[in-house]
Amino acid sequence: MEEKLILEDGIEVEQVYRRPETLTDVPYHYCPGCSHSVVHNVLMEVVADLGIQEQTIGVAPVGCSVFAYHYMNVDMQEAAHGRASAVATGIKRVMPDKLVFSYQGDGDLAAIGTAETIHTANRGENILVVFINNGIYGMTGGQMAPTSLPGMVTSTSPYGRDVSMVGYPLKITELVAQLPATYYVTRQSAHNPNAVRKLKKAITKSFEYQQQKKGTCFIEVVSNCPSGWKMTPVETIKYLEEVMFPYYPLGDLKVPKN
Amino acid sequence: MEKEIRTEEPRLMKGNEALAEAAIRANIDAYFGYPITPQSEVIEYLMFEVPNRKDKKTVVLQAESEVASINMVYGAAGAGARVMTSSSSPGISLMQEGISYIASAQLPCLVVNVVRGGPGLGTIQPSQSDYFQATKGGGHGDYHLIVLAPSSVQELADFVFDAFKLAEKYRNPAMILADGALGQMMEKVVLPKDNSLPKVSKPWATTGKTKDRERNIITSLFIQPEVMEKVNLELQEKYAAMQSEVRWEELNTDDAEVLLVAFGLSARICQKVMDLGRAKGIKIGLLRPITLYPFPYKRIAELAEKVDFILDVEMNAGQMVEDVRLAVEGRAPVYFKGRMGGMISTPDDILNEVEAISEKLNVLHQ
Ligand SMILES: Cc1ncc(C[n+]2csc(CCOP(=O)(O)OP(=O)(O)O)c2C)c(N)n1
Numbered sequence: 001m002e003e004k005l006i007l008e009d010g011i012e013v014e015q016v017y018r019r020p021e022t023l024t025d026v027p028y029h030y031c032p033g034c035s036h037s038v039v040h041n042v043l044m045e046v047v048a049d050l051g052i053q054e055q056t057i058g059v060a061p062v063g064c065s066v067f068a069y070h071y072m073n074v075d076m077q078e079a080a081h082g083r084a085s086a087v088a089t090g091i092k093r094v095m096p097d098k099l100v101f102s103y104q105g106d107g108d109l110a111a112i113g114t115a116e117t118i119h120t121a122n123r124g125e126n127i128l129v130v131f132i133n134n135g136i137y138g139m140t141g142g143q144m145a146p147t148s149l150p151g152m153v154t155s156t157s158p159y160g161r162d163v164s165m166v167g168y169p170l171k172i173t174e175l176v177a178q179l180p181a182t183y184y185v186t187r188q189s190a191h192n193p194n195a196v197r198k199l200k201k202a203i204t205k206s207f208e209y210q211q212q213k214k215g216t217c218f219i220e221v222v223s224n225c226p227s228g229w230k231m232t233p234v235e236t237i238k239y240l241e242e243v244m245f246p247y248y249p250l251g252d253l254k255v256p257k258n
Numbered sequence: 259m260e261k262e263i264r265t266e267e268p269r270l271m272k273g274n275e276a277l278a279e280a281a282i283r284a285n286i287d288a289y290f291g292y293p294i295t296p297q298s299e300v301i302e303y304l305m306f307e308v309p310n311r312k313d314k315k316t317v318v319l320q321a322e323s324e325v326a327s328i329n330m331v332y333g334a335a336g337a338g339a340r341v342m343t344s345s346s347s348p349g350i351s352l353m354q355e356g357i358s359y360i361a362s363a364q365l366p367c368l369v370v371n372v373v374r375g376g377p378g379l380g381t382i383q384p385s386q387s388d389y390f391q392a393t394k395g396g397g398h399g400d401y402h403l404i405v406l407a408p409s410s411v412q413e414l415a416d417f418v419f420d421a422f423k424l425a426e427k428y429r430n431p432a433m434i435l436a437d438g439a440l441g442q443m444m445e446k447v448v449l450p451k452d453n454s455l456p457k458v459s460k461p462w463a464t465t466g467k468t469k470d471r472e473r474n475i476i477t478s479l480f481i482q483p484e485v486m487e488k489v490n491l492e493l494q495e496k497y498a499a500m501q502s503e504v505r506w507e508e509l510n511t512d513d514a515e516v517l518l519v520a521f522g523l524s525a526r527i528c529q530k531v532m533d534l535g536r537a538k539g540i541k542i543g544l545l546r547p548i549t550l551y552p553f554p555y556k557r558i559a560e561l562a563e564k565v566d567f568i569l570d571v572e573m574n575a576g577q578m579v580e581d582v583r584l585a586v587e588g589r590a591p592v593y594f595k596g597r598m599g600g601m602i603s604t605p606d607d608i609l610n611e612v613e614a615i616s617e618k619l620n621v622l623h624q
Pocket of ligand 1: 062063064065081104105106107108109132134136137138139140145
């Protein structure tokens, strides 16, 4: 990336970072402080770094990231709510040598699309699933998600999630990790620079495994939602660390056996 | 299966199997489906047969549901594949959201509905009660499928080719609307020639963004109403252009005084009615719509000018008859004869109806 640049006023500077060609020149519509934009960046940086833009096909979900294809400069399909992994299956099966990822929220992946999620992973579809778990339905205005924490106040659990009525938050990543055909299952975050570096490594590994036709790679990113949680971005980081991570502990759930 | 499968000799085949064999010969890239009676033989045949065809690279996958099947079809069609699914009524109902997305994103594909009696879980016996669902859209939004209605095992096989031709020409999902009897019965069939359906170029497909083009996006999301309206207008223009593909068959309409209108299996029964009636001196003709969308409104209107009355025969509570009435616009009286829930009118039932109507209208046919 490093190269010399001459600014308009003649000053010579060194460019150490720039928008990768895998991102379009469109400003994100996401709320300030939302993880979606960070994860988009990291994902597309990896696609650029690995030089796989021409082979990569993405699937956008229904959710806040429904417009992921506005920003990701790769061929993309927009799936029906919950069906991204089925759409990804269709793409991958007819083009087994291409690299396919789905990008899905928790409502999409762990509520309406649970069957597709489990069965795609159970078949070991050779794709990458990026799962943004922000514990809430962001796009529709902050309703309870299958992953909302006990007691969490949302617009459809205004007195807090009552687990005696609606059950406990679904740890779908743990379920996916149990399935023999999944290859690499990990839970990451994107809330500070160190976490972003780790996330980037996980995504890089996943694409490499996919190139080696190893099976399903599944990355949960425990994320925030300042608008849905009704918090400032800084407060959401605290909530992540104090409330979300204890319930959704970060780290690998399944790593390849050597 | 036998070696003779590759010869062009007539064979005796079950409808569902002829359909599946035609799909292999049409070089489909992928089939995604979920078992349901009375069409499970389609996926069974493909699963058994495709591994024996060394020259075929067809993907055949049993999905976890019809919801998954149709969304796999969406993904594969968006990637430029020639792809199909098949099911029967309850399964087709489950697919409707996906079909609406496919219509909006303008992806060519084939959906086969081997209809069984409903509503609900209904019966596994044959029915035509999904006519409205097939021809008026089925899912949400203003859209249409191209709908072909076979009335023989031969057509069940042939229409696989016709459906893909039309779907790929118009970038539109096509449906073959059969029924449980057609799917299950065995008839003589001359299979379509292998490899005889050329592939078309699909520059819009998501095959990976190369340096020389912008990225390809498959979507049905047009959030600004001005844009969504424009997309709708484009779709409506396409549906108008599709009207030129209308197909129907006429038998003995030249001198007909009574016109039967029926599609699919009902049309087969009506042929017998016509023969029985003519033997008695009743001049019966038959019009069989082959495409249910587009529908032969114009031709039915022309014939309505010449006949005493029209009897529409279906295996449902009266669905296509609404289109027949729209076509006729009062030019002739239109009657309906149908049975529901998997029951089928016999030729005698229908002929009795013809005679009773003739008597009521005071028209002498002898
Ligand atoms: C079939 C269907 N049901 C419901 C919706 C409405 N809907 C859109 S997005 C969404 C939830 C999205 O939440 P999530 O998947 O967690 O993603 P986020 O917006 O939080 O990123 C819902 C319920 C829809 N579009 N389609």
